[in-house]
Amino acid sequence: MSTIRKTHIQEMIDIYKMLNNWKDEIINSFIIVDGRRLSNGIMESRNSIVKLIKKTGNGYVNFARFRNRCMYCMNENALPSLSGAQIPIKMKGKKRGSYKK
Structure with missing residues (x-):
């Protein structure tokens, strides 16, 4: 992620910002309860x-x-x-x- 942040490609920087903003939500989407993911x-x-x-x-x-x-x-x-x-x-x-x- 640090190499993406250092690039000068605007699209990659936008993807980094998007992933950083939605980090908690993305991690929470992988939580498993009773053998199934939450949805x-x-x-x-x-x-x-x-x-x-x-x-x-x-x-x-x-x-x-x-x-x-x-x-x-x-x-x-x-x-x-x-x-x-x-x-x-x-x-x-x-x-x-x-x-x-």
Whole structure:
């Protein structure tokens, strides 16, 4: 690393600075716990599932339903919660007018 630092090649100096700035993170990526390396892949997967549910839901009005949907989709053993099912959802805005046939 000291020879890279002494070179006059700008690209090599940039790589040295990048490695020096991310040194702790790079070393931590090699820590092994229970025979496996640590990873945030599980959380990234959960975040993408939540984003997909939001995207395909066309806008959830009731947060409790959105939360239940996310929990149900991500947990294999989850059962749908019916505790708030009796509460009607009232949409804001104007009432629909009469239809012409």
